[in-house]
Structures are given as structure tokens and as C-alpha cells.
Amino acid sequence: MRTLLSARLGADFAKLWAASAVSNIGDGITMAAGPLLVASVSSDPALIAGAAFAQQLPWLLFALVSGAYVDRLDRRRLVVAVNLARAVALAALAVTIATETVTVAVIYAVVFLLGTGETLADTAMNALLPSVVVADKLPAANARLYATFTIGNQFAAKPLGAWLFVIAAAAPFGLNALTFAVSAALVAGIRPTSAPQPQPRASLRGEIIEGMRWLWRHQLLRTLAASMGLGNIAFCAAFAVFVLYSRQRLGLSDLGYGFLLTTFAVGGLLGTAIAARLVRAVGSAAVLRTGLVVEVVTHVTLAVTTSPWVAAGILIVFSIHGMVWGVTVASLRQRLVPSHLLGRVGSGYALLDLGGATLGSLLGGVLASAWEITTPFWIAAVMMTVIAVVAWRPLARAAL
Template sequence: MAQVGTGTTRHGGKADRQADSGPAAAGRAKLGPAFANLFTANIASSLGDGIARTAIPLLAVQVTLDPLLISGISALAMLPWLFFAIPAGILIDRIDRRAALALANGVRTILAVALFVITSTGNLTIWWLYIIIFIYGMFETVYDGAIRAVAPSILAKAQLPRANSLIEAGEQVIQNFVSGPITSLLFAVSVLIPLGANAAVYALAVILAILLPKIASGRQFAAAHAARHGESAVWYKQFVDGYRFIVSNKQLKTLWFLSTFSGMCTSIATASLVLYLVDRLQLPEALFGVYMLTGAAGGIGASMIASRMKARWGTGLSVAIGNLVASIGIVAVGAFPNLWAVGIAWVFISAGITVWNILIMSLRQSIIPGRLLGRVHGTWRTLLWGSMPVGSIIGGLIGRIDLVLPFIIGGGLSALAGIIWFQFLMTLPNPEDVDNGDDAAIAGAADAGAAEAGVTGAGPTDPVVEK
């Protein structure tokens, strides 16, 4: 039995494989109505995200043609991750996660209504857009952490790869094939139509979050921990909880830094992608959005097979291969400066990244105790997403020398890291083979509660635990 941070993994021969028939069966079981509710809520929220990400830049060019002011939209969209991801994680771990989802999309509903009113009254300025996009980003950190924390509360660990695949596929389809094109078309008719629709879909997501079952709250994890170890620390002492958990787990720590390095390499490569396609490869500007659907197609295809890859090859080999496929594809973009070649490479790049995202997210959800999911996720995102703007700046500077170089250097460094840590990635366990202590904690809390009430034989399926 090998240690994996706070839990254990099971490896072995025929006996072990027979013992795993339970998790395997769970992985094939229906995901249930609670997940259907969560999935639908995320579709509604993703539609709102897609509308906002398309409409706000289009609104920006209506109020200013200053490239620096327009670039501030992208910067302010990412900036909240540096400052608010960890506080958002603390909030998510301290309150009902259904309330966190409702809060995040409730605020974004109000922002969408405010943008509708400001635009309809002719008072829109770039400064209003800055304020709205920054607050929007603040509450995106809450939503992103909460939606990732709910799934482990309502599903078995073996079901997480399939669930995350469906969530990823839904987001890809809605944001790339539905919201973007529809928003652009409606924008040409009236800017107010997509802005009004944006408020409506966020409001729908609020309602669906409230309707999630009580088990989705995640409070059972905190209650079980408090029953065994006393009440949790006050909120301002929890800022380093996520960091402490990651660095105490050698496997998770290595994966964190490898993910961050690979993310930075990808940012180096893609910083000047639009200029490379339009200027070097002569892609008509009007076709840029359509051309980038090659990546969306690769991502959707990968989301449909990621759980099957995991079932056939295991999480470790699947993510190791996905990482190398994406890295080599990035190198190919620079090595073969041809629109057809780049389009094909972009399919494989997106597919490899999607397989990585789905399976690594599922593994993290299984390793991290339920009571810490928000804080660890926030800490993870702070370093990972905080490094990406740095990579973009490096890529832009390299691109000044030659637009091919960012792809060769960024992709080459990522591939080199993937080869060096290939064996490490091979050791990553499947989610269902990890014990993060949640089941024992909840069972122990139930037994303790039953003992206090004078009841014997309480177990993890007793009504006291379901509450």
C-alpha cells in the first residue's frame, strides 16, 4: 500500500482488480438527478460567461479605439485571480456551497442588469466596463471554486472523471459554438438583446443552485472534521491552509509546479497567436473566430473520450500522453507554418490539454478532503493562473524576434518537462483508488453522534449522516 498525501492507493494483481469491481461499477452508474441539476446550472452559467466574454470586448470598441485601454479589459478579467482566489476558497469552505454558487451568479445577474441599464441610457464608458469586468472576475473566483467543490459531495470518486468530462464538454459547446456566434449576431441587431439574455441566464443559474440537494452543501465534511478535531480556525487564519496541504503532499506539490510550468509555457507560445495567424499565415481577420473552432472541436472530442482513456490506461498514462501530445502540437504550430498544418495541430493541442484538465481535476477532487476543496483550489489557481500573464509577456518579447520562436520555445520546454516527469505522471493513481479520509471522518462523526444519543450501530448511511 503506497501513501498518497493524506490517503492511500491500492495497486496489485488479480485480487486487487477484483476488489475494484465496486468502484468500477460506481464509475459506470448513472450520475443521478443532483448532477443533472448541477450540470444544467453550469450550462446556464457558461452561457452567461460566453455572452459576457463576447459582448464586453464588442462594447469596448464602441467607446474607445485606444489599444491600451481595450487591453485593460483582458488584464482586469484575470487580475482578481491573484487577489481573491484564496479568500474565495475560504468562503467556499465556510458556507453552504449552494449559497456560494447562488451568491456568485446573483452578483453577476446584478452586474448584467447594471450593464443593460448603463448601455440603454447612453452612459457607457470604458471605466464602467472596467468596474463591471473586475467585479465580475471577483465573483468568478467564487463560482469556479464552488462548482468544482460540489461534484465530490454528490458523486462517488469513480464517477468524477465522467462527470468532469460532461461538464468540460458542456462548457466547450456552449462557450465556443453557441454563445459566441449567437451573441455576435444579436449584437448586430441590438446590443441590448444579448445583455438582457445575459441577466436572464445568470438568474436561472441562481435558481438551479438553490434547488440542489442538501448534500451538495459540503457542510458534512466540515461538521465531521469539527466533531473529531474541534471547531475550525477563524477565517483569517486559513489563508495558508491550501498551501500547507499542497506542499505536505509530495505528489500534489510536484503536480502543482509542473502544471504551473506547463501553463506558463503554453502562455509563452500563444501570446502572439492571432498575429502569427493573421500576419504570417495570412488568415483573413474575419475568419479568425471560425478558425479557432478547430481547438474547440479537439476539446469536445477529448472530453468525450477522457474517461474511457482513464478506464483503459489509468489516470497516470493518460495525462502523461495528453501532456506530450499538447506540447508536441505547440512545437508543430511553429515548425510547420501552414494554415492546414496549424489547424490540425490545434485540434491535438486542445485535446491533450482537455484530457489533462479533466483527469487532473478529478484526481485533485479525490485527494483533497472535502472541507479543504475551496482553499486548495484557490491556492492552486493563484499560482497557476497568476503565472500566465508573465508567460504572455515573455512570449510577446520573444515574438518580437520571430513569431515562430514562441511556439518552438514554449512547446519545446513543455515537452521537455513532460519527458522528464513522464515517469512521475505514470505513478498518479485513479481517483477511486485514493482515500482522503472523508468517509472515515463522516462515519466517525455519525458514530459519535449516535453514541451521544444512546443509539448503537450508526454508520455512514444512517439518516443523521445524510443530513
């Protein structure tokens, strides 16, 4: 596999791909073991939920600032430094677990540091890719990275993380520390073929404003960013109550619910397999427009069906679209945004993405409590219809 990647996308991409694969497995292990760790320390549901919020909070607080620093600093060295720092934090957490001195406060502090590092490393990795892979290979490169995430993080790592926690509670966190160290070593070996040209240095606030202003003035990327943010409000409002929907509407058991969730991973994996070829065959504009239609159809189907099989089928289609959309948008952004602005524009996307998801999750529970369990899906369908109508013409520019 590595030889094939090196031949088609270059040896440096092979290192980047391997680093992403290793760290994604480590992240998935911690995602499974983390809630188990908090639950072993406290039975308070609020404290358990708070750990997830502590890891998400840095994106709301630091996303734009992190993007500015990604554009200021050497991106390769930044990823290496952040991954080493995350390795140290996880190793320290593993020691407190092994010595039975771990507390909720310690867990919160570590996951907050991990989340902060994520705002820097993820943004820098996305901005680093165009300096490693030539422009016309970006869709293929992004598809491989997305596939790695789906296989490593979603399929393999989570059951492994739970199993390791049962064997030895400190083991999954120690292993994740090792994956970050290996990832840092791999990225350190990359020699980008291009780098951002030096730009006149402004204040941090001025640099952030420059990036957001550039994004706002670019019609296509502005449309995509707004569609992503509003679309995540619709999606997360509907899927925030998905476990209750599965029980009450589809009549599934907890085990059935777990199997239904695997449709996201199955569809995502299929999406990564066809994304680059689909973009080449029909063009970015057709892919993006079709994606908006798929979103509307998905929400309507889930609102009207009571069949688990129909729900599973439409979720696979939706997940294929989600992966193809992600690959297409990431590749467009990496090709259209000037290299020295990639970090700031990318962090602006991330802020809209997470902000929409957070707002949608809050709205979903309120809507389902006030009306019916299917109400969030109907509202999501209406929202996505409006988004599709407004975005339809601007998305034609993706063909250019």
C-alpha cells in the first residue's frame, strides 16, 4: 500500500498518510476509553458529559486564533510539536491512572489540552497537504485520508479502546501517547515542495480579520461555508435524538441501534472509494448540488419511514454523500485559497462546522420534547430545501 501511495502521490504523502492513520487509530481508542474512564471515576451524568464538552470547547475558543498561528508558523514543525505535547499529556494521564491518582479535574485538563492541540494540528495538517501533493491529485489524497479516518477511527479503534480499558485502564491512553509520538516522527520526515510566501506581519486580530474577509468575499467558498454551518444545524438537530428515534419510531433494541450506527461507517467508506472518480466524471458542481438534494431526501425519508431497513439504506446513501462532499470541499478549498491564508480560512470553516453542530444538538432535544420525535427531521428537510435553493446558482462556480 505504501509503495503504491508513494508512486501515485509521492513519498511525502505516504508519510503524511501514515501519520494520519496512526493518530486516527489512537484518537479512536481514546474516544472509546475516555467515557469509560470518567464513568469509573464518577457516576454523575453531568460530569461524564462535561468531558466531551471540555474537548470540544477549544474549537469554539481558539479555532480562529489557531488558524492565524498555522499561517504564521512552519506547519510541519507545528504538527510535530503539538503531537509531541499531546503524547506527553496522555502519558501523564496514563501514569495517574496506573497509580490510582486520577481525578475528574485531571481528565478535564488533559482532554482540554488535547482539544486545544487538535485545533492547531488538524488545521495545520489540512493546510500542509497542498505543499505535499500537486493540485490535480488533491481529491485522491483527501479521499485516502478520509478513508483512513473511517477505517482506523470508526471501525478498528473503538472496540480496541474498550477492550484495552477492560484489560488495563491506563493502556489505551498510553498507546495513544505512543501513536502521537510515531505520528510526530513521520511528519518530521516530510519535506514540503512549497511553502507560504512571506507576508507583511499584522497584528493577530488583523490577520484573523484578513482571513475571514477573504472567505466572505469569495462567493463559492462563502456559499459552501454557510451551507456547511446551516446544514450542520439541521443535521445535528435531527440526529441529536437519533437514539430515541431508533427506539420509538423504528422499534430497535440497543443492539439494533448500534448496528444502525455502523451504516455511517459503511457509507463513509464507500464514499471515499468513489469520491475522486466521481468528481472527475461529473464535476464538482454536480457533486455538490446532488449532495444538497440527498440531504433533503434523507431527512424526509427518516421522517416518514418506520422501517429499520429503509432507514439503514438512506443512511448509507447519506454517508456516501457526506464523504464525497467532504473530499470535494476540502480539495476546492486547498486549491482556491492562497497558501498563506489556508490556516485562517480552514479554521473559519471549522468554527462554522462545530458551531452549527453545537447549536443543532441543543435545538434537537428541545424540538423533539415540544413536538414529535420526527419534528426535527421535518424541520431539517425544510432547512436543507431552502439552503439548496439559495446555494444552487453559486455552486455552479465550482465547475470553474
